[in-house]
Amino acid sequence: MIGILPATSLDRMGGKTLKDTWIRYYRKPETTGAVAVAGSPGLRSIGKLVVDSLITKMQPELIAELYSTHFPLIYQTTPSYASHPQLPGVSGVTIASGRVGFPKIQFYFHPSPPLILTQGCHANFAGQYEVAEKVLDFYDEVGVSRLIVVAGYGLRGKDVCCAATSRRIMDGLKEQYGVEAGYEGPFYGFSGLVFGLAKRRGLDAFCLFGRTEPRPDDPESPDDEASEHVLRTLDQMLGLR
Amino acid sequence: MKGQNVFAYEEAAHNNLNLINSVLLLKAMQVTIRLKEAFKSTGSILVCGLPGIAYVGKLSVDHLIRGLGAQLVGEVYSRFFSPYVLIGRDGVVELLRNELYYWTDGAGRGVFFFTGNAQATSPEGQYYIVDEVLETVVGFGVKRVYSLAAFLTRKQFEAPSVYGTATDLSLIEELKKYGVLPMEQGSISGMNGLIFGLTRLKELEGICLLGETNGYQTSTGHYLVDAKAGRAVLQVLAEMLDITVDMKPLEAQAEQMDLLTMRLADFEKQVREELRKVSDRDPSRYIT
Numbered sequence: 001m002i003g004i005l006p007a008t009s010l011d012r013m014g015g016k017t018l019k020d021t022w023i024r025y026y027r028k029p030e031t032t033g034a035v036a037v038a039g040s041p042g043l044r045s046i047g048k049l050v051v052d053s054l055i056t057k058m059q060p061e062l063i064a065e066l067y068s069t070h071f072p073l074i075y076q077t078t079p080s081y082a083s084h085p086q087l088p089g090v091s092g093v094t095i096a097s098g099r100v101g102f103p104k105i106q107f108y109f110h111p112s113p114p115l116i117l118t119q120g121c122h123a124n125f126a127g128q129y130e131v132a133e134k135v136l137d138f139y140d141e142v143g144v145s146r147l148i149v150v151a152g153y154g155l156r157g158k159d160v161c162c163a164a165t166s167r168r169i170m171d172g173l174k175e176q177y178g179v180e181a182g183y184e185g186p187f188y189g190f191s192g193l194v195f196g197l198a199k200r201r202g203l204d205a206f207c208l209f210g211r212t213e214p215r216p217d218d219p220e221s222p223d224d225e226a227s228e229h230v231l232r233t234l235d236q237m238l239g240l241r
Numbered sequence: 242m243k244g245q246n247v248f249a250y251e252e253a254a255h256n257n258l259n260l261i262n263s264v265l266l267l268k269a270m271q272v273t274i275r276l277k278e279a280f281k282s283t284g285s286i287l288v289c290g291l292p293g294i295a296y297v298g299k300l301s302v303d304h305l306i307r308g309l310g311a312q313l314v315g316e317v318y319s320r321f322f323s324p325y326v327l328i329g330r331d332g333v334v335e336l337l338r339n340e341l342y343y344w345t346d347g348a349g350r351g352v353f354f355f356t357g358n359a360q361a362t363s364p365e366g367q368y369y370i371v372d373e374v375l376e377t378v379v380g381f382g383v384k385r386v387y388s389l390a391a392f393l394t395r396k397q398f399e400a401p402s403v404y405g406t407a408t409d410l411s412l413i414e415e416l417k418k419y420g421v422l423p424m425e426q427g428s429i430s431g432m433n434g435l436i437f438g439l440t441r442l443k444e445l446e447g448i449c450l451l452g453e454t455n456g457y458q459t460s461t462g463h464y465l466v467d468a469k470a471g472r473a474v475l476q477v478l479a480e481m482l483d484i485t486v487d488m489k490p491l492e493a494q495a496e497q498m499d500l501l502t503m504r505l506a507d508f509e510k511q512v513r514e515e516l517r518k519v520s521d522r523d524p525s526r527y528i529t
Binding site: 125126128129130132161162163164165166167170180181182183184185186187188189192193195196197199200205207 | 318320323324325326327328329330331332333334335336362
């Protein structure tokens with residue numbers, strides 16, 4: 001486990017004890033006013049699909065990775081590691097092309113427009129706050145001025161609805177882009193908590209929810225159509241494609 | 242001794258200062274109370290009602306906050322709350338949190354109210370949050386704590402009674418004057434009970450008022466709000482604090498909940514009846 005840590009991280013830890021959550025930096029971009037876009041596995045992977053799609057199309061630079069001992073290696077109990085207590089995600093180290101990988105959050109940087117694309121990961125029940133706080137620390141360090149969270153919702157309604165950290169932002173989204181509130185209720189997991197903690201820190205943030213039909217038998221079956229709706233709205237807002 | 246940090250008791254027990262410092266540091270990292278900068282008022286009373294069985298405590302405190310026009314003066318955040326947020330009907334996101342409100346009667350008496358949209362999920366978190374809140378309000382002069390909770394019973398009753406317990410016998414005698422039945426035994430779960438328990442450890446005056454309820458739950462396990470129990474508790478509390486509260490909104494809510502409960506009971510009866518018919522037709526089916 002120690003092998004994935006850069007020397008600087010070992011120094012910070014005093015070379016003795018492993019921190020619960022840490023970031024491995026590759027480069028700190030000199031930027032101000034960047035917009036962070038964050039998505040994670042969850043309801044039919046809409047958030048994850050949106051961020052993955054942006055990364056594929058925009059070819060941003062991987063600038064940092066967040067690791068945590070709170071990321072799941074094994075399911076101790078079904079509800080512990082999930083975006084929703086009843087929907088378990090993926091746990092354990094990953095093997096791809098013969099190489100081992102750890103559960104992690106990845107941060108990518110795109111210079112123009114300045115974006116920090118964030119591939120989220122759900123920590124266990126006790127570690128979600130710590131991981132979300134660390135992500136917001138990182139946003140602060142790299143000069144993020146606004147956060148857009150992308151996710152799915154499983155109710156009847158418009159293709160895309162939104163939520164925000166303030167009424168002012170909600171009014172602006174409706175006026176400029178015709179996107180309105182449409183989901184009311186709990187928002188579980190990495191994306192929800194980063195969104196909520198952004199409000200507490202005074203970081204302007206909003207969330208775009210793509211409408212989907214929940215599939216309890218296969219909650220992570222990708223809904224490409226719903227993610228495309230969210231991508232179109234994002235494009236309209238940020239001029240991405 | 243009043244307002245003493247409860248974890249300091251461990252110091253006497255273990256005589257290990259480093260351990261105590263570690264515990265206090267851990268608590269500071271896990272619980273944050275954000276007070277309004279300008280808030281410097283004093284108050285001698287804290288009334289606590291967090292969401293719990295039939296929402297008796299929370300309903301009562303929320304009603305008092307609205308009725309008296311108490312002001313939000315503090316927000317309590319913690320990693321011990323469940324890791325999700327709430328999206329409101331207007332689309333605005335809220336973290337799970339507890340809240341401190343303050344009201345003054347204009348004659349120098351100040352009252353704090355402690356409520357919120359959740360309780361911490363773990364016992365450890367409940368201890369940390371309650372201890373931090375108590376330390377904070379004691380710093381503002383609080384000497385007496387009223388905790389409002391539910392008294393769960395299977396017994397059928399016309400009107401809910403109010404049970405009570407207190408940190409000393411003289412307070413229990415005082416409760417009797419208001420028609421409160423002494424709670425002889427039992428347990429008070431969650432933070433509404435814990436705050437009462439820690440009040441005793443901190444050598445403050447503590448009173449817990451419990452509204453009798455059948456704690457009706459939906460098939461998904463969610464409690465329905467018992468406005469009748471809330472109203473009963475509130476009537477006693479209002480009398481003890483000598484404050485006037487308009488009970489009409491609670492009465493209207495109680496009537497609505499009565500109707501809903503009756504409909505749900507009818508519906509469940511129908512379902513049971515249908516299941517019984519199916520069972521009669523096909524005796525091989527096993528129905529629990």
